[in-house]
Amino acid sequence: MTSQTFDALCIGNAICDVFAHVEEDFLARESLVKGSMRLIDTEEAVRLYEKMGQTTRISGGSAGNTAAAVASLGGKTAYFGKVAKDDLGDAYRHDMRGTGVHFETPALIDGVPTARSMILITPDGERTMNTYLGACIELSENDVDPQVVAASAFTYMEGYLWDPPAAKRAFLKAAEIAHGAGRKVSLTLSDSFCVDRYRSEFLTMMRDGTIDLLFANEHELRALYETADVDTAIAAVREDCALTALTLGAEGAMAISREKTVRVPAQKVDEIVDLTGAGDLFAAGFLVAQSRDYDLSMSAELGCLCAAEVIGHVGARPERALRQIAAEGGFSI
């Protein structure tokens, strides 16, 4: 077994978030389902972008947010994701490296531009995402650096990787290398719409042992098992996956293994500003703790500490150094 270098390798769609504030009737006129993520093509991306007013750009992508948070926490992390050689792609790489993430996936040359998600924020704070996958569709098995995978305690991947076809093969190749090196593989279900698209494939991977650690929130877990009852879903996932980290919003989080279940409360937050990224940052804390052999309870607690930081401000990446927040919470990373 290679000596471990990274707590977590994160693989995901490298996406720039483009935010705009819109009124409720904008969603109605565009026939958009509030709170959903839909995939759009170039033509629709151009059309919708022209209708958005003032925008704000922040590097995003679920697994990208997790990688940035692992680094902020003081953990060692790497990222695989495909950007183009354009300003957005350069900014994405800057933001990753600037926070200390090992990010060497070659940029796409002479192809489509860097992916962007146009996120419409309604006055109630809800977010509706319209994602143009751009360069993400070119992430392939060739971008899976076996040495990095073998050097990572966890290879963590987002369910959204199932959307661009070649990325799914990259995911499966990485999982195989990870297991060959005695490492663990983790999947986040991403969102309940993503679960609806790929339910049977996700369940198969959980059941055949491709996934060692599953991340989900309550909505996603219920969507996975097509049940309104979370306890039914918890009982099912306990059978299907060795370990599940379940986030419960204001109710905190649970860790569910075949042997036991632990539950931790949410961290107190002065004011919840924006829930985006809460799951991504929870995953960062949980993964680092697991990589450092903390028990389930402490792992969930560190996850909740990280999640609490990101919901206190707009944007899905930490503003304060998570390492310091962890230290204040009694963790030394």
Place this chain on the structure above:
Amino acid sequence: MTSQTFDALCIGNAICDVFAHVEEDFLARESLVKGSMRLIDTEEAVRLYEKMGQTTRISGGSAGNTAAAVASLGGKTAYFGKVAKDDLGDAYRHDMRGTGVHFETPALIDGVPTARSMILITPDGERTMNTYLGACIELSENDVDPQVVAASAFTYMEGYLWDPPAAKRAFLKAAEIAHGAGRKVSLTLSDSFCVDRYRSEFLTMMRDGTIDLLFANEHELRALYETADVDTAIAAVREDCALTALTLGAEGAMAISREKTVRVPAQKVDEIVDLTGAGDLFAAGFLVAQSRDYDLSMSAELGCLCAAEVIGHVGARPERALRQIAAEGGFSI
């Protein structure tokens, strides 16, 4: 006199704001003066950018913020500013046009990139700006469209235009055209460091009638007259300029003409999140009101209404439609 089309033409440095959160010791290590704006060259821009972690990008520029706010208020507005033909420049143009601003200044081709200001936010919320002027240095007299100037009730310009040499000539040409068309010319002092750089030129333009309406905050006005006493500065500016709009932070604002002084209180704000853009949005409200022949008191009041919106969130451009806020405040624009 041409029939009026625009309430305000805004001319300024077209700058993309790149925000990052840093610790206090970052400023110390970089020998930066907290709260200041300094100009940096390409080499320093590259060097500093590499040290910034996670970034957020929002179109900015003081007069650009004012133009976006005039449009949000339901006013008619145009903007002159130089961006490059790159992603940041395209985003800048998108954001302007998306909010309804007439923005036709040709992009710079095969030159330096779009300007960017690297804004370091310390934990106390203070902002330290490092501005690379990029394409702004190419804004010239050729970019002054006389028809647009002649069609604008106010030509509003930022003191920062004195930094790129050719822009100063563009400013003076626009002022001449405006006065030739029977229109008014307005200047904002931008910041106290800018006043220190160009004090005598600003005073000359106020005294020779180039400036009809001056915008300043207390720091800038005291810097202009090199006095610690704001009343001394107010007495001096009353002599030097036909009309001055003075913002006083939590104390509201004043309008000072040779004949009279009016004072209005600040609007109540639930929570002050970020003061950036308060002056820019105050100017938007005041200009639109003056263009519509509202009295000084109502003009200052509309300015304060607009400023209150922008300090309730991060970023210097309005998130809510100012037109609606104005309507709630009894104004119909």
